Amino acid sequence: MLDYYLIVIGSSAGGLNPLKEILSSLPKDFPAAILIVKHIAPSAPNLLGPILSRISNLPVIEPSDNQSIEQGHIYIAPPNFHMIVKEGKIKLEKGPRVNHSIPAIDPLLYSAALYNKHRTIGVLLSGMLDDGSAGLLAVKRCKGISIVQDLNEAEYSDMPRNGASAAPIDYCLPAHKIEAILKKLVGSTAVESISSPSRTQFLQKELEMNFTEEGSDEEDMNEISTPSVFSCPECNGVLWRLRDKRLERYRCRVGHAYGLDSLMSHKQQSTQEALWVALRALEEKKNLARNVMLARSGDLEQNSGKIRAIPGLLVHSPYSQNGLSTSP
Template identity: 45%
Template structure:
């Protein structure tokens, strides 16, 4: 008989509140390890273990590289490191960002599925965009259990909603209040040993990338998909299309990975940055042209002054169009 004794949890926006509620309602004798990724800034410090410790019946700490996995303990990914699961211990790596995040949820779920197969319970909570969806697919490929917070109950609905739309065989879609009792029930129920599905080569490859395995990254014969026409926003390399059931993802040669939705969001950010740069350049050109026109006018160089005034007016007209686009986009922002 086997037990579900590896619980992996992923969340982003709204996650501190959700995690605090969840750990508060786990019993002190939980016969499982709980391993958490919350999207945090790569450049900041994380006080999540302290926050959760105040509510939890279980000890909570930042994971350490090579640390043994102990049941009845909660491990939290530190900033700027992927948290990966190996058989019996944890790994921290500074592998390529996935979905613009490090730590990211997909590498945690994927590595847990590879190491522990059907013993894994993966929980996806409130958040934006769709990190965690590909990881849930990996868990289900290895016969683990997938639990997703009901989007109607989530502070930010996009992350759980995207998982529901793309992962066909989620086991539980429930309000946050139901998740602790489901976890306890699953951990306490022994399950029949079933033949494990083999580890897909793509799952092996992507986990090796997160571990910064240079041999896997540089192996020309191992590519996750077919070349696309898009460039990686982080390094400029060609992105490869990776299709998994309903989900379209992208990964570059050096390992940066994006869902289609995250790639679109990244491109939108790049366009906005470019527009702000163009706006500043046009306004500076208009200001300089006006100053030069005044100097030409003072020297009685009427034609030159008129030409510079026209250039200034043209720059202001173009900058007004760009400013209108930027302000319109900002007022239409809607984050689920």
């Protein structure tokens, strides 16, 4: 565990302006490290770093794998990688998508909370669906501090609302007040509190399942979850429901993980895709049937001409009754 706070900020749609507002007023000697995940498409350039560098007094870094975490620095998750904390360093993992996102907020919140325990602050800003909800609950179970953006201020309130439903919330504030409370919290002495060993083992197991190279076997899955009637929208494997009465969530053996809202959203998306595939198949079948009909119609017309010529041939045949004699 580090001797200073780790502040993890998760955001998605509508999250840039509150991020800028929070970071722009932090002093150069800010005594904590800030790690940020903002949802971004895998192929998109990461413009967040340059934007935040222009308004922040702290260095803004897109980290490399195994980079040491330093106090007074801001670290931005790169596209197409999950960013997690491990043994005081930043690890970049190419694991399966979590809540249909890579980078995702949940893995970073889980890993920071498990490593830095009560010296972890989780912040959820504007965004859609529920990435970050399970992670914020992990922060609280490891005795950290949870903050969500004021729902009336957030451009997209799903993410902070779902976070507030999933976990006990210490502060629900507009962006300019989040900046003020962060300065206050990191300037105070963190009160150490011991979390339940069985609960942290559960969280550790869940986190590790995101990054197993060969997927999780049935024995591992049975330790923390039970098979559900649902299939994974991405790989069609069985989804397993985590044994957690506080927050319903699912994962498959490959490592894809979903909160309830994310699962519903991507089930709807996969259903739409399946309907479009079915419609295309019906269109192709209709066009093929028409081509077959036209081809057979052409054969019939061609053969009809030959059939109509047969009587004339018979009239002039040497074997016809009105023609020449058939006797030798």
